[in-house]
Amino acid sequence: MPTTGTATLCKAERQHRRGVIGQLFEGGGSKSISVFPLRVVYMPVGRDEVEAPVSILVSVPKRHFKRAVKRNRVKRQLREAYRLHKHILLDTMANGENALVLAFIWLDKELHTTEELMDKMKKILSRIAEKMQQQQQQS
RNA sequence: GCAGUUGGACGGCUUGUCGCUGACCCUUCGGGGGAAGAGGAAAGUCCGGGCAACACAGGGCAUCCCACUUGUUAAUGGCAAGCAAUCCGCGAGGGUUGAGCAGUGGAGAAGAAAAUAACCGCCCCUCCCCCCUUUUCGGGUGGUGGGGUAAGGGUGAGAAGGUGAGGCAAGAGCUCACCAGCCGUGUGGUGACACACGGGCUGUCCGCCUUGGGAGUUGUAAGGUCAUGUAAACCGGCGCUAUGAGGGUAGCCCGCCCAAGCCGGAGGGUAGACCGCUAGAGCCACACGGUGACGGGUGGCGCAGAUAAAUGACAGGCACCUUUCCCUCAUACGGAGAGGCACAGAACCCGGCUUAUAGGCCGACUGCUUUC
Numbered sequence: 109m110p111t112t113g114t115a116t117l118c119k120a121e122r123q124h125r126r127g128v129i130g131q132l133f134e135g136g137g138s139k140s141i142s143v144f145p146l147r148v149v150y151m152p153v154g155r156d157e158v159e160a161p162v163s164i165l166v167s168v169p170k171r172h173f174k175r176a177v178k179r180n181r182v183k184r185q186l187r188e189a190y191r192l193h194k195h196i197l198l199d200t201m202a203n204g205e206n207a208l209v210l211a212f213i214w215l216d217k218e219l220h221t222t223e224e225l226m227d228k229m230k231k232i233l234s235r236i237a238e239k240m241q242q243q244q245q246q247s
Numbered sequence: 248g249c250a251g252u253u254g255g256a257c258g259g260c261u262u263g264u265c266g267c268u269g270a271c272c273c274u275u276c277g278g279g280g281g282a283a284g285a286g287g288a289a290a291g292u293c294c295g296g297g298c299a300a301c302a303c304a305g306g307g308c309a310u311c312c313c314a315c316u317u318g319u320u321a322a323u324g325g326c327a328a329g330c331a332a333u334c335c336g337c338g339a340g341g342g343u344u345g346a347g348c349a350g351u352g353g354a355g356a357a358g359a360a361a362a363u364a365a366c367c368g369c370c371c372c373u374c375c376c377c378c379c380u381u382u383u384c385g386g387g388u389g390g391u392g393g394g395g396u397a398a399g400g401g402u403g404a405g406a407a408g409g410u411g412a413g414g415c416a417a418g419a420g421c422u423c424a425c426c427a428g429c430c431g432u433g434u435g436g437u438g439a440c441a442c443a444c445g446g447g448c449u450g451u452c453c454g455c456c457u458u459g460g461g462a463g464u465u466g467u468a469a470g471g472u473c474a475u476g477u478a479a480a481c482c483g484g485c486g487c488u489a490u491g492a493g494g495g496u497a498g499c500c501c502g503c504c505c506a507a508g509c510c511g512g513a514g515g516g517u518a519g520a521c522c523g524c525u526a527g528a529g530c531c532a533c534a535c536g537g538u539g540a541c542g543g544g545u546g547g548c549g550c551a552g553a554u555a556a557a558u559g560a561c562a563g564g565c566a567c568c569u570u571u572c573c574c575u576c577a578u579a580c581g582g583a584g585a586g587g588c589a590c591a592g593a594a595c596c597c598g599g600c601u602u603a604u605a606g607g608c609c610g611a612c613u614g615c616u617u618u619c
Contacts, residue, residue, distance in 0.1 A: 184267095184559055187560090189560090191265085222560065223561095
């Protein structure tokens with residue numbers, strides 16, 4: 109388990125495979141949770157299909173922010189927030205047989221403070237962790 | 248000192264914690280260390296080139312782009328220095344326009360009339376009526392008919408070159424002077440043009456058109472290597488050694504070339520890695536040539552390469568700007584607080600253009616004011 113425990117976010121943890129991403133948005137196995145201004149689409153996959161137990165991607169639609177500078181700002185904030193709080197999820201997933209793919213989608217047209225986004229990230233990750241735990245216990 | 252014109256350069260610095268990409272180095276192949284890491288516009292994708300793939304005997308027509316001159320450059324529709332007309336500004340300066348004395352067409356409304364001008368007006372002649380004067384000659388008002396006239400009228404972007412004088416029945420480049428335009432000659436300039444002399448006598452705008460110059464197409468998702476999968480399979484149509492199906496030759500035609508397969512349907516596979524990918528018309532400094540754009544020369548430097556897309560997040564300090572308060576004669580010096588700190592993110596690489604931009608800095612010049 110390479111990256112567990114430390115607050116890093118290397119390339120393996122960022123999802124970039126076209127096929128997996130396509131499945132995530134079109135396939136039936138994915139579910140979503142919203143905590144404004146965020147929406148998370150997540151999907152459990154086989155552990156051997158991806159490189160890391162939890163991998164993410166961040167999407168900020170162009171229609172919300174016309175300028176690339178603002179889109180980059182939001183992506184960086186979100187990556188940072190996930191990086192600092194991903195242990196919430198990893199603790200749950202570490203021993204499971206499945207891996208998880210997450211997509212963070214930005215919903216607002218305004219920028220938010222980093223402090224606020226940290227808070228929202230904590231909330232949303234805990235909720236996903238809860239659901240995954242239930243699933244594991246059922247199976 | 249104030250106001251302004253124009254050109255140029257900058258557009259933060261720094262500490263700590265936690266991260267991202269990563270040349271290269273080490274490795275017990277698990278990993279560890281780690282140089283370096285956004286812009287003047289990286290933007291819009293509006294021009295031009297490099298590079299790449301494909302195409303390319305030749306000719307005609309069509310299409311598209313450019314249009315004062317000379318220069319500059321790899322190249323341009325850029326840039327520099329100029330030319331002419333016109334507009335704005337007291338000025339330094341700034342804006343707009345710019346091939347064509349061939350042909351052809353159009354110009355609403357307004358106005359009499361928009362280009363072989365006569366509505367009103369002005370002038371002459373014939374005739375008629377009336378009046379005045381009267382010996383007659385003559386004069387006047389009005390009207391019919393004929394003719395001359397572009398000075399005046401209002402309209403318009405534009406009214407038959409303009410102004411003045413002469414001339415005339417009234418007028419007119421009819422004549423003359425000056426001015427604008429055009430043509431010819433001469434002089435100067437590489438040239439656009441300028442000046443001088445002479446000549447004739449001259450509308451404005453917009454098309455088509457003509458002339459000269461130029462253009463192969465597609466863009467790094469180009470293009471290449473490897474990996475994966477396989478199918479030289481199946482169905483239908485046309486053709487099968489040519490009297491040739493079909494294809495290429497940028498859109499069409501001629502011509503030329505290739506040619507044994509071609510077209511359609513249904514279906515299958517991959518959408519991952521590497522190269523391209525950053526040494527380039529490169530950046531900096533110094534003199535030199537040139538009014539300048541720029542050029543060649545010498546020396547130095549090694550300067551982002553991501554790919555669901557790195558170059559950051561957070562906390563503090565400094566600088567800068569605005570503002571409030573304290574001190575003070577003071578808007579000076581000093582101190583305290585609050586707020587602000589632009590536009591904006593590389594995506595093959597360059598040269599331009601255009602647009603966005605808080606804030607201050609430097610050079611040259613102009614006007615006003617003060618002092619000497």
